[in-house]
Structure formats: structure tokens, C-alpha cells
Amino acid sequence: MRAKITYLVTAAVLVFYFVLVGSRGVMLIQSGTVVTVTFGVAVLVLPLIGLWFLWKNTQFVRKANQLAAELDAEGGLPLDELRRLPSGRIDRDSADEVFAKRKAETEASPDDWRCWFRLAVAYHDARDTPRARKAMQRAIALHDGKPVQAA
Secondary structure, eight states: OHHHHHHHHHHHHHHHHHHHHHHHHHHHHOOHHHHHHHEEEEEEEEHHHHHHHHHHHHHHOOOOOHHHHHHHHHHHHHOOOOOTTSSSSSSSHHHHHHHHHHHHHHHTTTHHHHHHHHHHHHHHHHHHHHHHHHHHHHHHHHHHHHOOOOO
């Protein structure tokens, strides 16, 4: 729940920032000189890119949470088999062991979104965020019946 609140607060602050920057861009365009209109259009592009990025990330998180809920209902969420250091952080060797199991599971069933979801969790636990995101995107695509590129 804490992560959701943090995400919502961050998204709200970003939207406020985008509105603020967008209003400045409109004011520059209304000035009417070639330089200010050009600069105003450039300033308006930034909030549009930011809104698009925020929307795509929100959709990704929403879909990943839907998969997690569905997998939880099936009893298929990965168990926490990880050893922890006294600080509470995940032991790297433990994460690597679990990752090897998840990778083998996914290689055995490459068209199963559940395997890709669990692999994404293993990548995340191993602190490989870019691959975790790609694995989750693949899980979402497989779940939704969309075509996926060969890995």
C-alpha cells in the first residue's frame, strides 16, 4: 500500500509540474515573437513527453498488478525462498540460485506468462531492473495474447 501511495503522490506532483510548465509554454507562445513562440512550442513538448511516459508506466504497473492478483488467486506467486543478510537485504548468492531455477522454468515453458512473471520477480530480486521490466512486459504480452518477439 505504501508503494501505491508513493506512486500516486509522485504522479500528482509530476502532473502539477507538467501543468505549470505547459502554462509557461502557452504564455511564451502568446507573446507572439518568433523566438518566444519557438521556445514556447519547445517547452510544451516536454510536458507532453512526460505525460506519455507517466501514462505508459502507469499502464505497465496496473497490468503487472493484475497479473500478480491473478497469479495469487491461482496460488502461483513465487515463494520467498531468499536468504537475507542481517541488514535485511537479499543475499546475492541466494538471489542467483532462485534466478537459475526461474530461468530453467521459463526455458522449459517459454509461452507461459506465469513463468515469465516469476522470472521478472527473480530478475528484480537479483537487482537487474531492465531485464525484470522486459520479462514482465513479455508476461503481460503473453497473458494478453499479443505476439512477442523471440528473446
